[in-house]
Amino acid sequence: MSASAPARHDGPPADYLSESTVKSWLLTVDHKRIGILYLISVTTFFFVGGVIAGLMRLELMTPRGDVLGSADTYNRMFTMHGVIMIFFFLVPAIPAVLGNFLLPIMIGARDLAFPKINLMSWYVYMIGGLMGVYILLHGGIDTGWTFYTPFSSMYSNTQVVTAALAVFITGFSSILTGLNFVVTVHTMRAPGMTWFRMPLFVWSHYATALIMVLGTPVLAISVVLVGLERFFGVGVFDPKLGGDPILFQHLFWFYSHPAVYIMVLPGFAVVSEIIPCFARRPIFGYRFVAFASVAIAIFGFLVWGHHMFVSGQSMYAGAVFSILSFLVAIPSAIKVFNWTATLYKGSIKFDTPMLYALGFMGLFTIGGLTGLMLASLAIDVHVHDTYFIVAHFHYIMVGGTVMAYLGGIHFWWPKMTGRMYSDLWGKLSALLVFVGFNLTFFPQFLLGYLGMPRRYFEYRPEFQVLNVMSTAGATVLAVGMVVPVIYLLLSLRGPKNAGPNPWNATGLEWQIESPPTTHNFHEPVLVTCEPYLYSPEEAEREYAHAQHDHVA
Amino acid sequence: MSELHQSSEAHEQSHHVIAVKTYVMIYWVLMALLLATVLASDMPLGGAHLLVAMTIALIKAILIVLFFMHVYYSAPLTWVTAVGSFLWVGLLLGFLLSDYFTRGWLHILGK
Structure with missing residues (x-):
C-alpha cells in the first residue's frame, strides 16, 4: 500500500498534539483528538x-457476607460494575478510541465524514x-445491568x-x-482504496457500526418503555396492565446480544x-475474514433468544x-483459524502487542467454545x-475485548504519541494480565458447573477454595x-523517539509521522x-543480517 | 473520474425537487388512510382489527419514507438502507411472534 508522496518541508508540520489549551481539546473536531478524549474517558470508567x-x-473471599455489609449493597455493586463496564467501557472502548483515531487514516481520509457529530458523540x-x-454516588441501582422487568419496572x-x-x-x-x-x-x-484493499480493521469497524446503527435504537426503546411503565403505568411489561415481562427480555437482548459483537x-x-x-x-484468507465480520454482524441479530x-x-x-447460535460460531471460527494459518x-x-493478540486468540476461543456449550x-x-x-x-469480554484493547493501545501507542514504551514492562504486564485473568475466571467455570449461582x-x-483462587487472580x-x-x-x-513506523508495519497510518499532523x-x-x-523471508534475512552485524 | 461522476449523480439525486402537487397528493392519500383506520376500528372485523390497522399504518409509513423522506428519488444505497431497516424491524417482530405463537404448543403435565 502506498501513501502520498513525501511531505513538502516548508518547516516542521505541526502534529495534532501541538495545541495544548483546554479549549483546543474541548472544541476539537479532529478525529485523533476526539479519540484521545475517549481514551481518557473510557479508561477512567474502566478503572x-x-x-x-x-x-x-474481596467480599467473595469468604462464604459469609462480611465486607460490603448487606446483600443489597452487593446487588448495587454488581449492577454498577456491569453498567459501567458494558455501556461506558466495552461498547465505546475500541471503536471510539482506536476506531476514531485510525479509521480515517487507514482509508486515506483527513477526518471522519461528520467531525462535529463526532465531537457531539x-x-x-x-x-x-x-x-x-x-x-453511583446516590445509592446506585440493584436490577443487574440487564434491567429485567418486572423487578426494574x-x-x-x-x-x-x-x-x-x-x-x-449513551x-x-x-x-x-x-x-x-x-x-x-x-x-x-x-482513490485506489477499494473495498478489498481496506485493512481488516476497517471492515470490522464497518460491521460494528452497522450493529450500532441497527441495534442501539431498540435498547433506547426498551429503557424508555420501562420508564413509561414505571412513571405512567402504561402496560407494556406488567401482566396486570396487559403487558408481558418476557417482551422486555426480547427487546433488551435484540440489542444486547449484537452488542456483544459491538x-x-x-x-x-x-x-x-x-x-x-x-x-x-x-493475512490468510483476507476476504473470508472480511466477510466473516459482516456475517457476524448479521447472524448476531438472529440469536438473542439463547439468553432466554x-x-x-x-x-x-x-x-x-x-440452532442459529451454533451458526454464529462459523464466522468467528473462520477468523480464529485464519489468524492461526497466518502464523x-x-x-x-x-513484542508486547503480539503477546496480547495471542492471548486474545486463546481466551476468545475458550469463551467462544463455552458459548457453544451454552447455546445447547x-x-x-x-x-x-x-x-x-x-x-x-x-x-469474551475481558479475555477478548480488553486484551485486544490493550494490544491495540500498545500497537498504536507510538503512532498516537510518537513515543515508545518499555517493552520489558509491556511484556511483563501482558503476562500478568494473562495469568491473572485465567486465575480469576477459570475457577468460575468450575464453580458454575458445581452449581454456585451468580449474583449472591x-x-x-x-x-x-475456588473463590479464593478467583480473588487472588483478580x-x-x-x-x-x-x-x-x-x-x-x-x-x-x-x-518522541518512535519514528513513523517502529514495527515495520504496512498500512497508511504507518507511512505518516508519529504523532500524525492535524x-x-x-x-x-x-x-x-x-x-x-x-x-517472512525478508524478515528472516533482515534478522540474520542484524545478528551478523551484532556478532561482527 | 467515474467516482466523480457517481458523486455528482448522487448529489443530484439527493437534491431532487419534488413538485408541491405530489406532496399535496400524498398528504391527501395519508388523510384518506387515516380515515380508513378510524372507520376500520368501528367495523366488525373480529381478530383482523390489528392486521388491518397495521397494514394501513405500513402503507402510510412507506408513502412517508418514499416521498416525504425522498427515498423514491435517492441513490440505490439509500434504498438498500431503507429496505434493510424495515427488514430489521421485521426480524425483531418475526422472532418475537414466533415465541408468542408457539408458547402454548408444548403441553406440560400439571399445567
Whole structure:
C-alpha cells in the first residue's frame, strides 16, 4: 500500500498534539483528538468499574457476607460494575478510541465524514457517563445491568429511571459513532482504496457500526418503555396492565446480544492488524475474514433468544435460537483459524502487542467454545445463572475485548504519541494480565458447573477454595492493568523517539509521522496495492543480517 | 473520474425537487388512510382489527419514507438502507411472534 508522496518541508508540520489549551481539546473536531478524549474517558470508567469488581471479589473471599455489609449493597455493586463496564467501557472502548483515531487514516481520509457529530458523540457519552457517576454516588441501582422487568419496572426502589436515561443517552453516542463510520467508509476512501484493499480493521469497524446503527435504537426503546411503565403505568411489561415481562427480555437482548459483537468485532479488528505484522505474513484468507465480520454482524441479530432459554420463552423458539447460535460460531471460527494459518510459517516476533493478540486468540476461543456449550438447550438449563455464565462472558469480554484493547493501545501507542514504551514492562504486564485473568475466571467455570449461582454475596463453604483462587487472580489482574498505565504515562515524559513506523508495519497510518499532523496527509493519497504485504523471508534475512552485524 | 461522476449523480439525486402537487397528493392519500383506520376500528372485523390497522399504518409509513423522506428519488444505497431497516424491524417482530405463537404448543403435565 502506498501513501502520498513525501511531505513538502516548508518547516516542521505541526502534529495534532501541538495545541495544548483546554479549549483546543474541548472544541476539537479532529478525529485523533476526539479519540484521545475517549481514551481518557473510557479508561477512567474502566478503572471505576474495576475497583467495584475488586470490592466484589474481596467480599467473595469468604462464604459469609462480611465486607460490603448487606446483600443489597452487593446487588448495587454488581449492577454498577456491569453498567459501567458494558455501556461506558466495552461498547465505546475500541471503536471510539482506536476506531476514531485510525479509521480515517487507514482509508486515506483527513477526518471522519461528520467531525462535529463526532465531537457531539463524545459529549453525549460524557453526559451519560456523568449521570452514571451521579447514580453511583446516590445509592446506585440493584436490577443487574440487564434491567429485567418486572423487578426494574415495579419493585426496585433504586435509581432505575436515571440509569435507564443514562443508558438511553449513551446509546445515542454509539449511534452517532456508528453512523459516522458507515458514511466515512462509503464516501471518504482515498482513490485506489477499494473495498478489498481496506485493512481488516476497517471492515470490522464497518460491521460494528452497522450493529450500532441497527441495534442501539431498540435498547433506547426498551429503557424508555420501562420508564413509561414505571412513571405512567402504561402496560407494556406488567401482566396486570396487559403487558408481558418476557417482551422486555426480547427487546433488551435484540440489542444486547449484537452488542456483544459491538464489543468483540473491534477486538477482531485489532488482532487482524497485529498478527500479520508480528508474523510478517499477509493475512490468510483476507476476504473470508472480511466477510466473516459482516456475517457476524448479521447472524448476531438472529440469536438473542439463547439468553432466554429458561425465561418462559417457547421451547420451539428456543430450539430455533439454539440452532442459529451454533451458526454464529462459523464466522468467528473462520477468523480464529485464519489468524492461526497466518502464523503458520511466519517469522513471529513476540513484542508486547503480539503477546496480547495471542492471548486474545486463546481466551476468545475458550469463551467462544463455552458459548457453544451454552447455546445447547440442555446444558444451558443446568448452568443458567451460575458462575459458568459469568466465566464464559468474561472470557469474551475481558479475555477478548480488553486484551485486544490493550494490544491495540500498545500497537498504536507510538503512532498516537510518537513515543515508545518499555517493552520489558509491556511484556511483563501482558503476562500478568494473562495469568491473572485465567486465575480469576477459570475457577468460575468450575464453580458454575458445581452449581454456585451468580449474583449472591454469600455461598456454601465448599466453594471457598475456588473463590479464593478467583480473588487472588483478580489481584494479579489488577496489577497487570495498573502497570501499563504507569509505563505508558511515563513514556510521555521521554522524547518522541518512535519514528513513523517502529514495527515495520504496512498500512497508511504507518507511512505518516508519529504523532500524525492535524490533517494526517500532506498530499492526496493514492492507494496502489493490497494490504498486509509482509514477507517472512525478508524478515528472516533482515534478522540474520542484524545478528551478523551484532556478532561482527 | 467515474467516482466523480457517481458523486455528482448522487448529489443530484439527493437534491431532487419534488413538485408541491405530489406532496399535496400524498398528504391527501395519508388523510384518506387515516380515515380508513378510524372507520376500520368501528367495523366488525373480529381478530383482523390489528392486521388491518397495521397494514394501513405500513402503507402510510412507506408513502412517508418514499416521498416525504425522498427515498423514491435517492441513490440505490439509500434504498438498500431503507429496505434493510424495515427488514430489521421485521426480524425483531418475526422472532418475537414466533415465541408468542408457539408458547402454548408444548403441553406440560400439571399445567
